[in-house]
Amino acid sequence: MSAANSKSFSSYGLPLLMLLAAALYLPSLKNGYVGWDDALITANPNIRSFSPENLRRIFIPALDSPASYQPLRTLAHALVYAVSGTRPFGYLLLNILLYLATIFLFYRLVEYLLASGREAAGELEARLAALAAAAFFAFHPVHVEAVSWLQGGKQSLMAVFFLLSFIHYLKYSREGRRSAYWISLIAFLAALTAQPGALGLPLLILGYEALSAGWSRGSIRATLVRISLRTFPFLLPGILLVLFLLFFTTVEAGIPAASLPARLSAIPLLWTKSLLKLLVPVNICCRYPLTAAVPPQYINGGILALVLAGSGWALLRAAGNGPAARLAVLWFCVTLVPTSGLVRTSTLMADRYLFLPSLGFALLAGLVYCRIGRPIAGGPGEPPRQGRLLAAVLALVLAASFALITLQRQGDWREARTLWSRVVEVYPRDRLGTLNLAEAFYRQGSYDEALKLYRKAIDIDPSYGDSWLNLGQMLCRKGDFREARKLLVHGLRLRPDREEGWINLGICLSNTG
Structure with a gap:
């Protein structure tokens, strides 16, 4: 490919990429409710x-809320409801449109980042790196959860404002445009109200300022003051949201009893698994039974931390170890911090938690792609054919592999049975996945299959009260009141807070005397 052809391709590459991404996710429009957070749409009066x-x-948070503060997500659902009611199609279409907007803005960010500032790449190289990074992000199968799940669109909604905020902050920092600063701050507040994962943006801005500042001996104090004044308006709302999540919400993690030291020691394992999901996206599903070990595993955590540090160094070297590469590593780290178990969430690890961190990883991928295509043996002129060919082959193989996995993965989100069948396929001994699959079969009227799975869930973890109670409820509704009563009594000893368990037990007692 000549330089002229490369420039032409870089010009129409973004529209082509967005068309391919849209076509890739069209099968998701056939998906429906999966029995997971459906009530946020079907039973939400707001x-x-x-x-x-x-x-x-919507906008004024309630104390002791059972969920985190995400009013912009609720407002987006209200807009779709006004057009299409509770039909899944409208929410999934919004997810796809937001995903395409994320791809577009990410491309613009990488192009601007590389074509200006200290990186000073040429226009063509900046476009090609941006296109490669955006393609890596667009086709990566770890994002299926954010697009094919009705509730997943909050990730793209948050990312759109996150990217808008950072793009305008760069314009303020590099061009001195005051209006860009205020646009950046407003966009950050919007991102924060879409999904709390945007808490990583103030850390990203702080890190960017630290990386790009001139730290001469005589100006350290002035530099610190300047960075503090620039970042404080971003840090303040983030701190307030963290305090609200810590003290006024009732969301529990997968293992609520895990102490802060246990959760801290689990971070290297969590980050290692997250990095592997981006490098080798296999065994992807909607649930990963990762928990914080009790007591804390400090030695294992320390070893994994060293492995992570070595991996980060290797990725930096592969990407050229320039300012953009260092920013990419920083991006991955700071956007993963909010979902690393420091603040308790409903689960410790999920594909949707990688939505923002994967942007940093995709930036690294774009830089590596361009570095492979550069001249192998120095001198001016076009890259040698073998360099261009190697980069093109690697990109095509990677894109095709990711696209095939993405297509297959979308089918997992078709309904509850397919969703939880995938979890049980990957983790046969996961109690929650087995229980939810039993529930899916029960709701479809496949009672024999549901009975087997309920029994399996009890066998996996006899102390898990929900398995006993759900099986008791099924038998109660089928009229086997004596057996149901035994199961419900045992289940209520384990989970006395389950109100429907007491109701079902009352029904059984009234029918058995």
């Missing part, structure tokens, strides 16, 4: 209208 009372409930 999305039914734009009345002042509804808007107040």
Whole structure:
């Protein structure tokens, strides 16, 4: 490919990429509800209208809320509900559109990052790196959860404003445009109200300023003051949201009893698994039974931390170890921090938690792609044919592999049975996955299959009260009141807080005397 052809391809490459990404995710439009957080749409009165009372409930957080503060997500659902009601198609279409917007903005960010500032890449190289990075992100199968799940669109919604904020902050920092600073701050607040994962943006801005500042001996104090003044307006709302999540929400992690030291020692394992998911996206599913070890595994955590440090160094070297490469590693780290178990969430590891970190990883991939295509034996002129060919072959093989996995993965989100069948396939001894698959078969009327899976869930973990109670509920509704009563009594000893368990036990007692 000549330089002229490369420039032409870089010009129409972004529209082509977005068309391919849209086509790749069209099968998701056939998906439906999967029995996981469906009530956020089907039973949420706040999305039914734009009345002042509804808007107040959406934007003013309630104390002891069972969920985190995400009003912009609720507002987006309200907009879709006004057009298409509770039909899944509208929410999935919004997910795809937001995903395409994320791809577009990420391309623009990488192009601007490389074509200006200290990186000073040529226009063509900046475009090709941006296109390679955006393609890596667009086709990566770890993002299926964010697009094919009705509730997953909050990740793209947050990412759109996250990217807008960082792009405008760069324009302020590099061009001195004051208006860009205020646009950046407003966009950050929007990202923060879409999904708390945006908490990583102030850390990213702080790290960017630290990496790009001139740390001469006589100006250290002035530099620190300047960075503090620039970043404080971003840090303050982030701190307030963290305090709200810590003290006023009731979301629990997978292992609520895990201490802070245990969760800290689990971070290297979590980050290692996250990095592997981006490098080799196999065994992907909607649930990973990763928990914080009790007592804390400090030695294992320390070993994995060294492995991570070595991996980061190797990736930096592969990407050229320039300012953009260092920013990419920083991006991956700081955007993974909010979902690393420091603040308790509903699960310790999930594909959706990699949505923002994968942007940093994709930037590294784009830099590596361009580095492979550069001249192998110095001198001016075009890259040698073998360098261009190697880069093109690697990109095509990677894109095709990712696209095939992405297509297959979308089918997992078709319904509850397919979703949890995949979890049980990957983790046959996962109690929650087995229980949810039993529930899916039960709701479809496949009682024999449900019975086997309920029994299996009890066998996996006899102390898991939900398995006993759900099996008891099924037998109660089928009329086997004596057997159901035994199961419910045992289950309520383990989970006395399950109100429906007491109701079902009352039904059994009234029918057995």
